[in-house]
Amino acid sequence: MSPRVVAASFVLLALSVTSLASAQTVPSEPPPPEAQTVEPLPPPATAAEPAPLPPAPVVATPSGDAGAIPTDDGAFARRMLRVIGEDARTVRLATGGGLVLTGVGSIAAGVLADASYHQSYGQVLWIGGIAVATSGLVSLFSSTPTEVFARNASTLSPRELEARWAAMAERSRTARKVGGVASVIVGGIAAGTGAALASGAGNLENDSKQAWSVALIAGGAAMLGGGLAAFLVESPLEHGYRAAYGTAAASPDVAVSVAPTTRGAAASLQMRF
Structure with missing residues (x-):
C-alpha cells in the first residue's frame, strides 16, 4: 500500500472518530436554580383586650359595715x-x-x-x-x-340619725312584744270566760249570759289575733331601719326559707325574741 493511501486512511479515520465523539457528547447539567428566600408570614391579628373595669367603690354605713345600702x-x-x-x-x-x-x-x-x-x-x-x-x-x-x-x-347628723333610729326601733320592738303578749293573755281570758258563760256557768239570766258570752268570745278572739300579729309582725319603724341601714340593722323577727331537696323541698321558720 502506498504511503499516500495510508495517510489518507488515517485522516478519514480521525475525522470519523471526531464526528462520533461530537455526536455522543453528554449535554452539561443546567445550572442550579437560584436560592429563593421565603419571607415569614405576619402573625394573625388579635382583637385588642378590653381594659379592665375599675373596682366598684365600697360604701360604708355610719356604723362601719361595708357593703350596706349607701346612706x-x-x-x-x-x-x-x-x-x-x-x-x-x-x-x-x-x-x-x-x-x-x-x-x-x-x-x-x-x-x-x-x-x-x-x-x-x-x-x-x-x-x-x-x-x-x-x-x-x-x-x-x-x-x-x-x-x-x-x-x-x-x-340630726347621719351618725345621730342612725343612733336615734336604732334606739327607737328597739323600743318599738319591745313595746310590740309586751303589748302582743298582754293582748294574747287578756284575749285568752276573755274568750275562755265567754265560753264558760255559754256553757252555763254563772248566775246571770239567759239573755244576759248569751249577750256577754258572745261579746267576750268575739272580743277575746279579736284580741288574740291582734296580739299574735303585733308579736310577730315588725312595725314600720323597725322595718324601715333595716331597709335604710342594711346589714347594720338586726335581722327580722320571723324569717321563712324554702330550699329544694332531692325528694321535694324543705322549709324552715326562724323566730327572734
Missing part, C-alpha cells in the same frame, strides 16, 4: 323616714276617727239598752264607749313619736 350622708334614710312618718300620720288619723265613731256608737247603744230596756250590759257599753271615744280624740290631736322623729330628722 348618702343620711339623705336616703331621711327620705325613708319621711315616708314612714307620713304613713304613721295617716294611720293615726284613720284609727282615731274610727275609735271616735265606735265610741259614739257604743255610747248610744249603751244608753238605749240601759234606759229603755233596763239591760245590765247597757252601762258597760256606754262607759266603754266614752273610753274608746276619748282615746280616739287623743289619737286625732296627738302626734306619735314616729312622726315627731321624722320631722326632726333633718336637724
Whole structure:
C-alpha cells in the first residue's frame, strides 16, 4: 500500500472518530436554580383586650359595715323616714276617727239598752264607749313619736340619725312584744270566760249570759289575733331601719326559707325574741 493511501486512511479515520465523539457528547447539567428566600408570614391579628373595669367603690354605713345600702350622708334614710312618718300620720288619723265613731256608737247603744230596756250590759257599753271615744280624740290631736322623729330628722347628723333610729326601733320592738303578749293573755281570758258563760256557768239570766258570752268570745278572739300579729309582725319603724341601714340593722323577727331537696323541698321558720 502506498504511503499516500495510508495517510489518507488515517485522516478519514480521525475525522470519523471526531464526528462520533461530537455526536455522543453528554449535554452539561443546567445550572442550579437560584436560592429563593421565603419571607415569614405576619402573625394573625388579635382583637385588642378590653381594659379592665375599675373596682366598684365600697360604701360604708355610719356604723362601719361595708357593703350596706349607701346612706348618702343620711339623705336616703331621711327620705325613708319621711315616708314612714307620713304613713304613721295617716294611720293615726284613720284609727282615731274610727275609735271616735265606735265610741259614739257604743255610747248610744249603751244608753238605749240601759234606759229603755233596763239591760245590765247597757252601762258597760256606754262607759266603754266614752273610753274608746276619748282615746280616739287623743289619737286625732296627738302626734306619735314616729312622726315627731321624722320631722326632726333633718336637724340630726347621719351618725345621730342612725343612733336615734336604732334606739327607737328597739323600743318599738319591745313595746310590740309586751303589748302582743298582754293582748294574747287578756284575749285568752276573755274568750275562755265567754265560753264558760255559754256553757252555763254563772248566775246571770239567759239573755244576759248569751249577750256577754258572745261579746267576750268575739272580743277575746279579736284580741288574740291582734296580739299574735303585733308579736310577730315588725312595725314600720323597725322595718324601715333595716331597709335604710342594711346589714347594720338586726335581722327580722320571723324569717321563712324554702330550699329544694332531692325528694321535694324543705322549709324552715326562724323566730327572734
